[in-house]
Amino acid sequence: xxxxxxFAAAQGGAEDRRxxxxxxxAALQKMQDDDTANPxxxxxxxxxxxxxxxxxxxxxxxxxxxxxxxxxxxxxxxxAFTPGSDRPVDLDGRINLCRTTQQKAPxxxxxxxxxxxxxxxxxxxxxxxxxxxPDDARLTPVRAEGEQLFxxxxxxxxxxxxxxxDDNAGKSLGGATIPQAHPTGYPIYRLEWQTLGxxxxxxxxxxxGMRAEPFAYDAPEYVALEAYLMQRAKGMTMDAPAxxx
Amino acid sequence: xxxxxxxxxxxxxxxxxxxAMAQEELRPYVIVGDSIPDSLTxxxxxxERGRAIVASRTxxxxxxxxxxxxxxxRFQGNLAPNLAGAxxxxxxxxxxxxxxxxxxxxxxxxxxPYYRLDRLHRVARGFEDKPILSAGQIxxxxxxxxxxxx
Numbered sequence: 001x002x003x004x005x006x007f008a009a010a011q012g013g014a015e016d017r018r019x020x021x022x023x024x025x026a027a028l029q030k031m032q033d034d035d036t037a038n039p040x041x042x043x044x045x046x047x048x049x050x051x052x053x054x055x056x057x058x059x060x061x062x063x064x065x066x067x068x069x070x071x072x073x074x075x076x077x078x079x080a081f082t083p084g085s086d087r088p089v090d091l092d093g094r095i096n097l098c099r100t101t102q103q104k105a106p107x108x109x110x111x112x113x114x115x116x117x118x119x120x121x122x123x124x125x126x127x128x129x130x131x132x133x134p135d136d137a138r139l140t141p142v143r144a145e146g147e148q149l150f151x152x153x154x155x156x157x158x159x160x161x162x163x164x165x166d167d168n169a170g171k172s173l174g175g176a177t178i179p180q181a182h183p184t185g186y187p188i189y190r191l192e193w194q195t196l197g198x199x200x201x202x203x204x205x206x207x208x209g210m211r212a213e214p215f216a217y218d219a220p221e222y223v224a225l226e227a228y229l230m231q232r233a234k235g236m237t238m239d240a241p242a243x244x245x
Numbered sequence: 246x247x248x249x250x251x252x253x254x255x256x257x258x259x260x261x262x263x264x265a266m267a268q269e270e271l272r273p274y275v276i277v278g279d280s281i282p283d284s285l286t287x288x289x290x291x292x293e294r295g296r297a298i299v300a301s302r303t304x305x306x307x308x309x310x311x312x313x314x315x316x317x318x319r320f321q322g323n324l325a326p327n328l329a330g331a332x333x334x335x336x337x338x339x340x341x342x343x344x345x346x347x348x349x350x351x352x353x354x355x356x357x358p359y360y361r362l363d364r365l366h367r368v369a370r371g372f373e374d375k376p377i378l379s380a381g382q383i384x385x386x387x388x389x390x391x392x393x394x395x
Contacts (some may be wrong), residue, residue, distance in 0.1 A: 069248040069360065073379075084370050084379060099349075103341055137371075143309070144278070152366065153365075153366060154366045154367040154368075155365070155366075155367060155368055155369060155372075156357070156368045156369065156372040156375070156377060157357040158357050158358055158364075159355060159357070163355045167355075168324045168355075169251065170320070171322070171323050171324050172320075172322050172324075173309050173321045173322050173324065174302070174308055174320050174321065175320025175322070176320075178324075204255065207367075207369075208369065211368065211369045211372045212366075212367045212368065212369055213367050213368065213369045213370055214369075
């Protein structure tokens with residue numbers, strides 16, 4: 001324990017914030033670090049193929065507009081306002097906007113394989129970069145809403161996200177270490193799911209655990225929560241697509 | 246809820262029956278100081294059943310946050326005090342109030358209100374208007390906790 005604590009301190013330096021990566025065991029860290037062992041990389045490969053595949057009435061591929069390498073850092077800054085939307089969108093929302101307005105193809109369903117593959121492909125291009133939320137005043141009220149959602153009690157168990165992830169992070173919830181909830185690694189390959197999943201899916205898991213009614217998949221509340229969490233994790237290093245227990 | 250229209254008696258009866266099935270009316274209780282001295286059901290609980298409720302991840306959920314002398318359950322929490330010795334630290338009535346609505350003692354507690362229906366938000370469908378544990382289950386858990394003398 002002493003060794004672990006000092007190791008963590010050395011890793012974090014003066015930083016009190018810890019990513020889910022730092023909170024998981026060495027075996028899982030190794031699995032994530034090795035691209036040939038990280039199951040999320042299979043989704044990245046499929047995402048790269050999708051990126052180059054022509055689609056929709058426009059018969060355009062993502063790669064036809066976006067030059068190779070130009071997506072670096074993109075996943076590290078969403079949610080953001082984007083032309084054509086009067087409210088901020090998350091990365092999945094941005095992918096679907098391109099899909100419907102540029103490719104003129106039907107949007108991918110929430111948590112669909114295609115959306116996860118493309119977001120994993122994009123997330124990889126921000127791996128190692130600091131989380132960098134946009135300096136956009138329009139996001140201030142959105143982040144405030146997200147903070148309120150994070151700190152508000154909900155569900156039959158009457159808990160807030162903050163009760164666990166701010167006040168009790170590092171402790172054991174039924175044997176599982178409670179992480180600080182920094183979204184550095186999404187989409188994640190979660191062993192509990194045996195597949196890749198989005199932050200939205202993860203948030204829904206916690207809501208169901210609190211016996212709260214999850215928001216609908218297209219609800220702006222998820223974007224607000226993510227905007228708050230990204231601001232809270234500003235400067236932390238992206239390790240997507242991550243492996244998590 | 247006030248009925249604004251006079252419904253045919255049969256409909257009123259049916260609606261009443263459905264809502265009565267959907268929710269067990271909370272039984273009234275009296276708080277004295279920091280405890281509820283009297284059993285919610287008027288009966289004593291069963292400590293064996295209470296132990297099973299505490300151990301269950303779908304009924305009591307207690308071991309998510311607490312540890313307890315239940316060695317066959319490997320994964321136990323440490324967000325809240327160990328339940329070992331709870332029966333010598335607290336009286337039966339004190340334990341009952343802590344289960345029913347611990348926010349009466351500490352408004353910021355993370356202990357869920359096991360027998361309260363108001364001041365809750367976004368309760369999931371299927372759990373609405375139901376306490377986490379029934380009055381009988383509360384009494385079973387109280388009986389188990391009282392038995393944890395060391």
